Amino acid sequence: MTVDRRTPRKNRFDADKFQLLLLIFPGLLMLVLFQYWPMWGAQIAFRDFVPSKGFWDSTWVGLKHFEQFFNSYYFEITIRNTVLLSLYQLVAGFPLPIIMALMLNYVMRSGAKKTLQTIFFAPNFISVTVVASMMFIMLSPSSGVVNHLIKSVGGQPVFFLAEPDWFYHIFTLSTIWQYTGVNTIIFMGVLAGVDPGLHESAMLDGAGKMRRMFSIDLPALMPVAIVLLILSFGRIMSIGFERAFLLQTPLNLSASEVIPTYLYKAGILGTGALPRYSFASAIGLFQGVINLGLVMVVNTVSKRISGQSLY
Amino acid sequence: MVRQQDKERRFDFLNVGILIFFAVVTLYPLYFVVIASISSPIDVNSGKVILFPVNLTFDGYREIFQYEPLWKGYINTVLYTALGTVINLVVTITSGYALSRQDLPWRRFLTFLFIFTLFFQGGLIPRYLVVKDLGLMNNLGAMIWPNALNVFYLMMCVTFFRTSIPQELHESARMDGCGTFRYFTRIVLPLSQALVAIMALYYGIFHWNSFFDAYMFLTDKDKYPIQVVLRDLIISNQSMSMDIDPMAADERQRLADLIKYGAIIFSSLPVLIVYPFLQRYFVKGAMIGAVKG
Incomplete structure (x- = not known):
């Protein structure tokens, strides 16, 4: 240690900085390899990519692939499904965690509250594959519980996963089932920070629990809720890809084909022919740019309205 | 005063009731998988397994x-x-x-x-x-x-x-x-x-x-x-x-x-x-x- 003390101050600082750079190096390397290299590679959306030529040397074709996508039969379908599924999820799923948090907040016995929370969190820890599998099992036309119930009250069995009309509901319901519980966490955090004095003085004034829930707790949640709501519009063009992919069947495609599933099929599976790397990259880039634009718009709106922003 | 207390109790009752309903909805699919895993597949497929296992079997496992x-x-x-x-x-x-x-x-x-x-x-x-x-x-x-x-x-x-x-x-x-x-x-x-x-x-x-x-x-x-x-x-x-x-x-x-x-x-x-x-x-x-x- 004595040696260290004798080292001139400046040198020691340089060693410090060098060590900091060494610490960040592994993360930076991963970032460059798996984020920025693909970003560089996204230019193949403007080229006719040939694997042997690489990202840079493939022939430049401008907007050809974008035009192809815009003119394709799937353009409208995939965008419509992506946006409608997101909106549906937002409208149906957004209020639930707020309601659940408000209610949990009035469970006074902490043991009961914790048990309930543990239960509500459970689906979040199950894989999307398992959730999709359970949907297939429970909604099966011949052997599923749901159809047995329908039959027992005299109805006709429904092949839920083969009907495009049902896909939106199945997709949204399974998302809500899986994530409502964990989405309460942030609201519970806000509620825990509400000044108990407010409740005490409201009680002295004779306000019951119901009254306090609507006049104290709900207003306390509003700022956070509004920010989250605004920000979630920034994700309207992104979608739970795995879930859509797993719940997709050849028969419900008209409702279940979303941008990323179509992109995957075109670019990696290759629909009928060779994988169309460039075409699929154009779809991905299109989606990425729209997402970026949406986030920026939404962020500005949020800043104006609530003074809060992502960056 | 008494009526106020009644109201509070009703609130608690309803509040906990709804939360328990949510808990049941959350847990049932998982519970169903558990009981189906130890029932005979024929009974599961014909819809007899709803609340309890039927014809207990560990063949699946x-x-x-x-x-x-x-x-x-x-x-x-x-x-x-x-x-x-x-x-x-x-x-x-x-x-x-x-x-x-x-x-x-x-x-x-x-x-x-x-x-x-x-x-x-x-x-x-x-x-x-x-x-x-x-x-x-x-x-x-x-x-x-x-x-x-x-x-x-x-x-x-x-x-x-x-x-x-x-x-x-x-x-x-x-x-x-x-x-x-x-x-x-x-x-x-x-x-x-x-x-x-x-x-x-x-x-x-x-x-x-x-x-x-x-x-x-x-x-x-x-x-x-x-x-x-x-x-x-x-x-x-x-x-x-x-x-x-x-x-x-x-x-x-x-x-x-x-x-x-x-x-x-x-x-x-x-x-x-x-x-x-x-x-x-x-x-x-x-x-x-x-x-x-």
Whole structure:
């Protein structure tokens, strides 16, 4: 240690900085390899990519692939499904965690509250594959519980996963089932920070629990809720890809084909022919740019309205 | 006064009642899988199994022990999860700490470099091609390196280090001639056990449950993780039972019917057992994540 003390101050600082750079190096390397290299590679959306030529040397074709996508039969379908599924999820799923948090907040016995929370969190820890599998099992036309119930009250069995009309509901319901519980966490955090004095003085004034829930707790949640709501519009063009992919069947495609599933099929599976790397990259880039634009718009709106922003 | 108390009691009654209803809705699908896994497939398929197991049998589980793909998938998943999480921890926590330090050279630029990727990515295809170029296709590395760093989790680390490790500690250590490495390993890490637990939990669950990368990057059935095996077993069987040989399809269907419930439990159990004990870390992580970095 004595040696260290004798080292001139400046040198020691340089060693410090060098060590900091060494610490960040592994993360930076991963970032460059798996984020920025693909970003560089996204230019193949403007080229006719040939694997042997690489990202840079493939022939430049401008907007050809974008035009192809815009003119394709799937353009409208995939965008419509992506946006409608997101909106549906937002409208149906957004209020639930707020309601659940408000209610949990009035469970006074902490043991009961914790048990309930543990239960509500459970689906979040199950894989999307398992959730999709359970949907297939429970909604099966011949052997599923749901159809047995329908039959027992005299109805006709429904092949839920083969009907495009049902896909939106199945997709949204399974998302809500899986994530409502964990989405309460942030609201519970806000509620825990509400000044108990407010409740005490409201009680002295004779306000019951119901009254306090609507006049104290709900207003306390509003700022956070509004920010989250605004920000979630920034994700309207992104979608739970795995879930859509797993719940997709050849028969419900008209409702279940979303941008990323179509992109995957075109670019990696290759629909009928060779994988169309460039075409699929154009779809991905299109989606990425729209997402970026949406986030920026939404962020500005949020800043104006609530003074809060992502960056 | 009495009426007021009545009203309060009614509120509690209704409140707890609705919450219990939510709890039942949350748990029933899981409960159903459990009772179906120990009932005879015929009774399950004919809808007799709703509240309790019917014709108790453990054939499904017995069959699972002999169904090799499931075992292999399980072992693969354990391997990918363990190895992947260790690397995640090393990469994320070191860079997270470096980014949290005000005296990191080019800090603003580096932070921007990381955060920008949260808002814009190159897309699925270029990522796939890069993984291919790196020679990771059908390789253990494909399950580890492309997801070695999650930038969102990285920002959680930055927030944690900024808010939980007092700045004075660093200053006094520096006075004593303690360099960055020593300070990081001897002082910061021991103070960050909660963060390590949070990160291990988040990354561990990510690996355990991840499906798509394996589906896309692995071609060898022997390397499939459990989630891909499950999907093949349950969903592929249901949605397209158009095998060339109808006998084989029938046999596959029979086997799938017998083991699918047990397989779901078998694959979800580790996570479902572990999370209640680590719940507070999970909540803490979510709260850190909610505060912007």
